[in-house]
Amino acid sequence: MLAAQILVVALAATLTARMWYLQVPMAEHYQSLAAANHIQELVVPATRGQILDAQGRPLVRNRTELTVSADYHQLERSPDGGEEVLRNVADLLDVPFEELQRRTRLCGPDVSRPCWQGSPYQPITLVEDVDARLALQIMERREDFPGITAQQRPVRGYPMEDRAAQLLGYLQPVTQEELEEREDLRTQFTGVDYVGRDGLEAVYDDELRGTSGVRKYEVDSRGNVTGVFSETPPEPGDHLVTSIDERVQRVTEDALAKGLESAGGPADSAAAVVLDVNTGHVVSMASLPSYDPSVWEGGIDQETYDELLSEDAGDPLTSRAIQGQYPPASTFKVTSLAAGAENGVPLDKTFSCPSSISVGGRSFQNYEGSGHGSLSLHKAIVVSCNTVFYQMAYDMWKEDGGLSPDEEPEDAMTTMAHDFGFGEPTGIDLPHEGSGRVPDREWKREYWEDTREQACERAERGYPEEDDPERAEYLEQVAEEQCADGYRWRAGDAVNFSIGQGDLVVTPLQLARAYAAIANGGTLHEPRIGKALVAADGTGVTEIESGEPDKLPVSDRTLDYLRSALADVPRKGTARGAFGGFPLDEVPVAGKTGTATSTGKKESGWFASYAPADDPQFAVVVLISQGGTGGAVAAPVVREIYDGIYGFSGPEDADDAESADGDPDDQRGSEPALPGGEPPTELPTVRSDGSIVAPGEPD
Incomplete structure (x- = not known):
């Protein structure tokens, strides 16, 4: 009985202690749990x-x-x-x-x-x-x-x-x-x-x-x-x-669509970028094929999503302007010229421009095999002579030691390419930006280590699937070289690099940024689209800052020389046909054509430019993939973009414009997309009621 009594008292004491613990120390905790039972958050x-x-x-x-x-x-x-x-x-x-x-x-x-x-x-x-x-x-x-x-x-x-x-x-x-x-x-x-x-x-x-x-x-x-x-x-x-201008964006998109359609044939995509050369802000950016973003409303169904990813759609989700990576071709010659000039190549020297030169047992030719005799580097840019740059690159490669380079070779051209911002993202405020590729010695060794096994297998097996015996023999020779010592930076690599071919690839945005730097005196801005965040009632404004700009390691004399040469390309050079009838005396345009070649594909056309050449404001770059030569397919699109920005007559009215006795007013075809030819420096105003007032208009 005593034991039973002790047990009962112990149980009663334990129960009392537990009740006290739940109701006193844990009271606040269980009150909140109880409240949660009848309060639901939305x-x-x-x-x-x-x-x-x-x-x-x-x-x-x-x-x-x-x-x-x-x-x-x-x-x-x-x-x-x-x-x-x-x-x-x-x-x-x-x-x-x-x-x-x-x-x-x-x-x-x-x-x-x-x-x-x-x-x-x-x-x-x-x-x-x-x-x-x-x-x-x-x-x-x-x-x-x-x-x-x-x-x-x-x-x-x-x-x-x-x-x-x-x-x-x-x-x-x-x-x-x-x-x-x-x-x-x-x-x-x-x-x-x-x-x-x-x-x-x-x-x-x-x-x-x-x-x-x-x-x-x-x-x-x-x-x-x-x-x-x-x-x-x-x-x-x-x-x-x-910083986007809606009117310039429409002009850019319409011109690009027209250019892609005119190219016809295998032309499969296109991109265009318009930059403010003084700030790095993007004025317009276009990529084709495109799609209607309203398809995502309410969640996209599987059928529509599959259509977007289909081969027929042409991958419209990819922005060719920042993700497309292509050989820049002759538009890259500005970088090669800068590298040569800053490393001892005299700008006042005359150079030979034969139709072809032999380097490393291979023949490297001008486009379509044309020669131009003796000319200056200025003229070499204007007529786009490849062999001048081949020889320059070959001479610089030999000075570095050729196949047995010095311990620290200059590698002036690849170094200058990095200095121009190629081979790394620009830092634009958009996701998934491509970095391009600068194939220097380090890259080539890494590539050789990754592909040596396949190259050795091909060298042994050959290319029996090739119908052309000469091409099969050439590919087998390349495979043998790659298997044995593909890590070497060969003469062929150097000369191809000098004209923007080989393994070099860039994005249209990278190229536009480089030409903007040439135009503004050497400042390499970090591109930006966002300018400011404004509260819905206009009470607060937060400006969006860009990163610190870089400076091109190029002298003012070299930049002046480049700008002079580029200004003659639309007047006397490879873009002359595209700018016929354009009022170059009022708005001079400077630029460079490029025609990129890839095995098994049609040429892709580039035109990289800026304007006005005497007081630069815009850099405009256009690429037409597999569309043809830069002068024939890309330069006309750039010209149409400038027509829209400044309100000039289009190419179809060129004859009328040329007969206007040089009067700029007679060359105006429509209201300019950017009156005054400059983007606004001020921000639009958001009123307290949510309405928006354009910059410069009375609030």
């Missing part, structure tokens, strides 16, 4: 900021569309689980009932999509972009549609349609994996919201998204909402003001 997304051009025109804006939604709990309380009302909605809106039923299921481990990823206290989207007359019927016949609402919601709108699609980017729903990995998303998203996936939408996603609000509902034990406990309103995202 994240309220903020209105996303617009993307504006330099004048305040919308490049991406928010438009409203009518959306039909369902109350999950009200459907659940229905005797049939909401089947009847969903059938009524399906009949009225002409959508399959089964699809609506699947959309109202809450997502979970055992639930296949489509399903609802958001909170059950949030209206479940059933049908998007509903006709206003049908939505009105739902609102007027409440008794037939209990728990169903029709409301407006903001969605992204693209005023330029398929223009600048890769630059602007798109939105896609946040994934469950992202919500699990990123705590900041869990506090900002409902599970059915959208994040930037490409372009500016991705880079400036945090600023454009704004700050979500939180609405706390009081609910009963069955989950029914009984009231609103508290609410923190969302803060709308900032507007992104860019």
Whole structure:
């Protein structure tokens, strides 16, 4: 009995101590848990900021569309689980009932999509972009549609349609994996919201998204909402003001599309970049093929996504302007000339321009085998003489020691290429930028180590699949060299490099940046598209800074020489035909054509330029992949872009322009895309009511 009494007292004491622990030290903890049982939080997304051009025109804006939604709990309380009302909605809106039923299921481990990823206290989207007359019927016949609402919601709108699609980017729903990995998303998203996936939408996603609000509902034990406990309103995202000019972008896109179509045949893609040479800001950037970014609205279906990735579509998701990597061909000669001039090649010397020269047992020719006798480096740029640069590169290669180089060879041309910004990303505020490739000695050794095994196999097996015996023999010889000592920087590598061929590849943006640096006196800016972030009510402005610019290691004398030579290319050289009738006396253009060749492909045409040549403002670069020569296909597109910027007559009116006795007013064809020929230096003004005023206009 005594033992039993002791046991009872011990149990009573233990129970008392446990009750005291739960009700006194742990009281606050369990009070919060109890409150959570009847308080449910709902994240309220903020209105996303617009993307504006330099004048305040919308490049991406928010438009409203009518959306039909369902109350999950009200459907659940229905005797049939909401089947009847969903059938009524399906009949009225002409959508399959089964699809609506699947959309109202809450997502979970055992639930296949489509399903609802958001909170059950949030209206479940059933049908998007509903006709206003049908939505009105739902609102007027409440008794037939209990728990169903029709409301407006903001969605992204693209005023330029398929223009600048890769630059602007798109939105896609946040994934469950992202919500699990990123705590900041869990506090900002409902599970059915959208994040930037490409372009500016991705880079400036945090600023454009704004700050979500939180609405706390009081609910009963069955989950029914009984009231609103508290609410923190969302803060709308900032507007992104860019350096893009919407009119210049349209001019660029239209000219590029026309040029690609005119090239015909195997021409498969094209790119164009317009830079402000004084700041590095992008005025326009285009890539073809393109696509309409509105296809991403509401989440893209598999069929549409497969079409975007199909061979027929031509990979429109890739921006050729920053991701396309191509041999720069003769546009690269400005870098080679700078390397020669800064390493002892006299600028006042006369050089021989034969039709071909022999280097390392191989013949290297001018384009189409033409020769020009004796000429200056100035004339070599104007007529694009390859053999002058072949000889220059060969002489410099021999001075470095040839196949047995000094311990620290100068490698002036590859070093200068790096100094011009080639071989590494420019740092532009866009994702997935390509770095290009500068094939120097270090790269060649790494490449040899990676490919030696395949080269040795080919050297032994040969190329029996080749129909041309001479080509098969040449390829076998190359394979033997690569197998034995492919790490060596050979004479052929050096001479090919000097004219922008071989393993050298650049992006159109890198080339535009290099020509902008030549134009502005040697400053290599970090390109930028974003200029500022402006609060939705105009109360705050945050300017977007660029990185510190670099300086070209090129003397003023060499830069002046280059600019003089480039200014003669549209007047007397390989771009003369494209600029016939253009008022070069009013707006002189400087530039260089390039025709890149690749085995098994048609030539790709380049034209890299800047204008006005006497007071540079814009650098314009165009590439037409597999379109033909630079003078025939790329230079006319650049000329049309300048026509649009300055409002000159187009090429089709060249005869009329030439007969105008040199009067610039008679050469004006339309309103210039940029009146005054300069981008605005000020920002647009956002008023407190959200309206936007262009720079320089009275507020």
